[in-house]
Amino acid sequence: MSDIAERVKKIVVEHLGVDEDKVVETASFIDDLGADSLDQVELVMAFEEEFGVEIPDSAAEKIQTVKDAISFIQENVA
Amino acid sequence: MFDLSGKAALVTGASGGIGAAIARALHGAGAKVGLSGRKVEALESLAAELGGERVAVLPGELGDAAEVEALAEKAESALGQVDILVNNAGLTRDMLFMRLSDEMWDEVIAVNLTGAFRLTRAVSRGMMRRRYGRIISVTSVVGTMGNAGQANYAASKAGLVGMTKSLAQEIATRNVTVNCVAPGFIATAMTDVLNDKIKEATLAKIPANRFGKPEDVAAAVAFLASGEAGYITGQTLHVNGGMAMI
Numbered sequence: 001m002s003d004i005a006e007r008v009k010k011i012v013v014e015h016l017g018v019d020e021d022k023v024v025e026t027a028s029f030i031d032d033l034g035a036d037s038l039d040q041v042e043l044v045m046a047f048e049e050e051f052g053v054e055i056p057d058s059a060a061e062k063i064q065t066v067k068d069a070i071s072f073i074q075e076n077v078a
Numbered sequence: 079m080f081d082l083s084g085k086a087a088l089v090t091g092a093s094g095g096i097g098a099a100i101a102r103a104l105h106g107a108g109a110k111v112g113l114s115g116r117k118v119e120a121l122e123s124l125a126a127e128l129g130g131e132r133v134a135v136l137p138g139e140l141g142d143a144a145e146v147e148a149l150a151e152k153a154e155s156a157l158g159q160v161d162i163l164v165n166n167a168g169l170t171r172d173m174l175f176m177r178l179s180d181e182m183w184d185e186v187i188a189v190n191l192t193g194a195f196r197l198t199r200a201v202s203r204g205m206m207r208r209r210y211g212r213i214i215s216v217t218s219v220v221g222t223m224g225n226a227g228q229a230n231y232a233a234s235k236a237g238l239v240g241m242t243k244s245l246a247q248e249i250a251t252r253n254v255t256v257n258c259v260a261p262g263f264i265a266t267a268m269t270d271v272l273n274d275k276i277k278e279a280t281l282a283k284i285p286a287n288r289f290g291k292p293e294d295v296a297a298a299v300a301f302l303a304s305g306e307a308g309y310i311t312g313q314t315l316h317v318n319g320g321m322a323m324i
Contacts, residue, residue, distance in 0.1 A: 042206060
């Protein structure tokens with residue numbers, strides 16, 4: 001499962017161009033990592049691609065922090 | 079004119095007069111060009127004319143959602159990526175408003191507007207990821223001015239303008255520009271069907287005193303597709319010999 005966390009963090013680091021040590025599980029994409037709404041959409045699309053999972057809009061709205069993303073993927077990836 | 083070497087362009091409606099001229103202009107500027115359209119033979123002969131180098135024939139029906147998705151994928155695999163998208167495909171089903179059927183309305187909106195929406199959505203994703211893109215939709219002067227007998231067509235073209243301005247605002251930070259080129263009266267098969275009386279009346283309203291050529295439109299598209307046009311977004315460039323000054 002930590003594998004999922006690592007992959008999520010890697011995508012966030014690459015996409016937002018932020019330092020790896022800032023990407024802690026409690027970090028909020030918008031408040032702590034400087035993402036805008038478009039970044040959020042792009043991150044969700046990147047997660048979908050990486051994990052082969054579909055993230056419906058209703059769930060995507062709730063993915064505010066790194067931990068939210070990791071939890072959603074852990075629960076929804078077979 | 080402008081150097082598009084190393085860039086890949088997808089042009090819809092490339093079997094038509096304006097589409098073919100756009101494909102020639104982009105190809106002539108050095109781009110790799112994907113030719114999409116419904117008339118496979120016309121696309122193949124255009125590809126042959128372009129020498130078969132840096133060119134791919136990608137037939138597709140824009141009125142069909144699945145085909146549009148498939149077209150985006152085919153284009154990306156044939157061209158490597160899509161840096162320039164030209165939404166040029168369009169059709170007319172002219173009729174006075176009171177006699178305009180649901181079918182005539184739906185068909186025009188489906189191809190001209192919904193098809194462009196779906197293709198743009200599919201292709202813009204890669205552009206955003208690569209932080210570079212040029213999206214150009216060919217609209218029409220009638221989208222701004224209206225035209226008796228073309229409520230469906232005019233609505234579809236005005237719709238593209240609204241879509242363009244909205245998307246331009248959303249993705250400007252990703253270095254992707256989104257613009258329209260609005261031809262006036264261009265001499266093509268689409269306008270050739272109009273009767274002489276209408277043509278004469280139209281010509282009288284064109285200060286340049288001639289109908290446009292497909293190449294006139296293609297030059298505007300090539301400009302907006304260039305790196306030099308990177309600070310232009312959400313705009314409509316009118317190419318109409320002065321027939322409407324907006």
